[in-house]
Amino acid sequence: MIKVLIVEDDPMVSEMNKFYLEQVEGFRAQGWASSGEEVLEMLEEQVYDLILLDIYMKESNGLELLSEIRRKGIKIDVIVISAASDKESIQEALQNGAVDYLIKPFEFSRLRAALNGYREQNRLFRTQERLNQSELDRLSRFKQEPAASQELAKGFTRQTLQTIWKAVEACNCDLFSAEDISAVSGISRVSAGKYLVGLTEMGVLEMDLVYGSIGRPVQKYRLAPNGKSLITKYI
Template sequence: MSKSSAFDVVIVEDEPYLASLHRDFIEQNFKLRVVGIAATLEQARALLELHQPPLVLLDNFLPDGQGVELIDSPLLKSFDCSVIFITAASDMQTCSQAMRSGAFDYIIKPVSFHRLRSSLERFMQLVETKRHVKVVDQTALDRLFNLPAINIPSASSTKGIEPNTLERVQAVFTHKPDISWSVEQVVQEVGISKTTGRRYLEYCVEMGFIVVEMQYGNIGHPRRLYRKKIGA
């Protein structure tokens, strides 16, 4: 896939680890190119005005406000942009406000990569439909906008997953199933890079072998830890 043919994406996420994780997942699996990452609403507005991307992944809880305010802003309404809302906000009011304002999808943290994949696949399908189809029928409309993404079948991607490395990563959790591991601890144990470790850990989450635990401290962002799923 050439970079020139990819569609631009802006990620609005104040947790650097998650922003990096989403960027890697998007660019490795889709015809998409992340042109900027914003940690605040102010940065988001600047990036959106500069790039006018067709897609933005938008967190809600940001240092200078709530992302849901951005969805219905004149800036986003000024160009054709789909919003995938990714947030820990699970209250019905926030969800309803986001969907009423035109969010393409709403994903609750911690993010399931099955769920994110389905959402991105629907977005890519929408882009292609808008480019090549002038008139659609009811079935096509329902498939693009109304069907819950969770009902859309999607196969788990094994791109970049090597069996021997996967076995070594899984062995870390099998040998010590009661320990919650950080990505740094896993990559040190296995002897791989952090980028590779993240990819394998999220693949293991996707296939149900391990689960994510968020460790909250008094200062800074929560840490993302991994533990073997009971019965896996």
């Protein structure tokens, strides 16, 4: 379990950070401090793995605290979470060894990416004496997380869309109909047709009207040239 010290002078923000932190597996909020002086005292009394550090505090400056931690040779990692977005603050934090820098307000997915990456870094450093280049490269990219899924149109669910898409892939044919997808997926023809129309509007599929010898034309669908890359935004 990675023990975290939250440094934030606003109790409500501190509680929010604690809540977010503990949604990520492997982390526990072990303490809270509202000033640099308090942080230094707590670091003398207890060992922490990671600090979530604010810069703007009433009684302290987070960057000065980070500099003092480094001057004292205290071995602890720091992720800065701050509204400070000027390049000087960001550069100073990174030069003083902050492993990541999140600008308020931030999406939870960005914090989760930072924590997941830090957890992997922490695991590698604890369990291995040497790292190879691929492991180092993976650590350097840990901040990158796939973009958040696009919102679906009203009446669509991600689970059903995933089922429809699996059926599209399983069809393994150039053209397919709602009946074909219904048979493969087990979803009703009407619902399958609705999702195929939706996928067409998303640009994932293309639709053709196929005329038979008798009766009305049938709507047939094919995968658009960039359909496979587009669908990843929705499922």
